[in-house]
Amino acid sequence: MITGASAGRSFDCSRTPCVRNYLCFGARRAFPLGPTAVGMIRICLRKRMRIVLESPSHRRQDEFLRAVARSRNLHRRWASPPSTPAAFTEYLSRLKSAAHLGYFVRTDADELAGVININDIVRGKSLSGYLGYYAFVPHDGRGYMAEGLCAVISRAFRVLKVHRLEANIQPHNTRSRRLVQGLGFRREGVSPRYLKIAGRWCDHERWALAAENWSHD
Numbered sequence: 127m128i129t130g131a132s133a134g135r136s137f138d139c140s141r142t143p144c145v146r147n148y149l150c151f152g153a154r155r156a157f158p159l160g161p162t163a164v165g166m167i168r169i170c171l172r173k174r175m176r177i178v179l180e181s182p183s184h185r186r187q188d189e190f191l192r193a194v195a196r197s198r199n200l201h202r203r204w205a206s207p208p209s210t211p212a213a214f215t216e217y218l219s220r221l222k223s224a225a226h227l228g229y230f231v232r233t234d235a236d237e238l239a240g241v242i243n244i245n246d247i248v249r250g251k252s253l254s255g256y257l258g259y260y261a262f263v264p265h266d267g268r269g270y271m272a273e274g275l276c277a278v279i280s281r282a283f284r285v286l287k288v289h290r291l292e293a294n295i296q297p298h299n300t301r302s303r304r305l306v307q308g309l310g311f312r313r314e315g316v317s318p319r320y321l322k323i324a325g326r327w328c329d330h331e332r333w334a335l336a337a338e339n340w341s342h343d
C-alpha cells in the first residue's frame with residue numbers, strides 16, 4: 127500500500143496490480159511498445175485489473191473523436207486533446223518519434239476510457255519524460271485512469287528504463303493532483319505560466335516520481 131500522506135488518501139495496489147502481471151495478446155512483438163510497433167499491441171493485466179492498454183491507431187479515429195466531443199466539458203479547462211481528423215493524424219505522427227509514447231486505456235468492455243501519453247522523453251543523463259492524460263466521459267471517476275497510469279508508469283520504469291516522470295498540473299486541477307498523488311508523485315514546486323492550455327499561459331505545479339520511489343509492482 128502506498129499512501130499519499132498529505133492528501134490523506136491511500137492507493138491500494140492490490141486493487142490495481144501492475145506490469146509484473148502482464149499478459150500480452152495479439153502482439154507482433156512483446157516489448158518495447160514503441161512508436162514503430164506495427165498494428166495493435168494489447169496489454170492485459172490478470173488478477174483484478176480491468177483495463178487494457180492499446181497502441182493508438184487510425185482504426186480508432188472515429189471512436190476517439192466521438193469521445194473527445196462528448197468529454198468537452200470535462201477537458202475544457204485542463205486539456206486540449208486532438209478534436210479533428212487532422213489533429214488526430216498529427217497526434218499519431220508525433221507518436222512515430224521515439225520521444226513520444228501514447229496509450230489508449232480501454233475498459234474490459236472494450237470501450238475507450240482515456241489516453242495516457244509520455245511526451246518529450248529525454249535519454250542520456252536525465253532519462254525523463256512528461257506525462258499527459260485525460261479521461262473520457264462516461265468512464266471518468268471510475269478508477270480506470272489510476273489503473274492505466276499504474277500500468278504505464280510501471281512499464282516506463284521497468285521496461286523503458288526511464289528514471290523520472292513528471293506531470294505538470296494546474297493548481298486547481300484537484301482530480302489530476304489526487305490521481306498522481308495517490309500514485310506516489312511528489313509536488314516539487316510551481317512553474318509560472320508554464321504551459322499554454324486552451325489558449326492561455328497557465329501556472330503549473332510540477333509533480334514528479336523517480337523510479338526508485340515507485341513501489342506498485
Ligand SMILES: CC(C)(COP(=O)(O)OP(=O)(O)OC[C@H]1O[C@@H](n2cnc3c(N)ncnc32)[C@H](O)[C@@H]1OP(=O)(O)O)[C@@H](O)C(=O)NCCC(=O)NCCS
Nearest residue numbers: 200204205259260261266267268269270271272295301302
Ligand atoms: C484528471 C483525470 C484524468 C482523472 O481521471 P479519472 O477518471 O477521474 O481518474 P480515476 O477515476 O482513475 O481516479 C481515481 C479516482 O477514482 C477512484 N476509483 C479508483 N478505483 C475505482 C473503482 N473501481 N470504482 C470507482 N472509483 C474508483 C479513486 O478513489 C479516485 O477517486 P478520488 O479522486 O476521489 O480519490 C480526469 O478528471 C480528466 O480527464 N480531467 C480533464 C483532463 C485533465 O485534467 N488532464 C490532466 C491534466 S494535468
